[in-house]
Amino acid sequence: MPTGVAVVCDTDDCLAIYLAVETGNDGDERSANDVSQLARKAAEGDGWVISFGFTQPVMTCPGCAD
Incomplete structure (x- = not known):
C-alpha cells in the first residue's frame, strides 16, 4: 500500500514542502507514528x-539550514 508523506519547513516565511511516496505491498496499514518516522527519515x-x-x-529545509 503506497504511503504519502509530507514535511513542511518550520522557518518563518518559508514555503518549502518535501513530498515523498513510499511504495510497497506489505499488506499492513501504517500507524501515524510509522508514517511520521518514514517522513523524517526520507x-x-x-x-x-x-x-x-x-x-x-522541528523541520528545516536545506535552503533555510544553510
Whole structure:
C-alpha cells in the first residue's frame, strides 16, 4: 500500500514542502507514528535538518539550514 508523506519547513516565511511516496505491498496499514518516522527519515536523507522543539520535531529545509 503506497504511503504519502509530507514535511513542511518550520522557518518563518518559508514555503518549502518535501513530498515523498513510499511504495510497497506489505499488506499492513501504517500507524501515524510509522508514517511520521518514514517522513523524517526520507527528509533527512535529502538534506532536511530535523531537530526537536518543545513537543514535536522541528523541520528545516536545506535552503533555510544553510
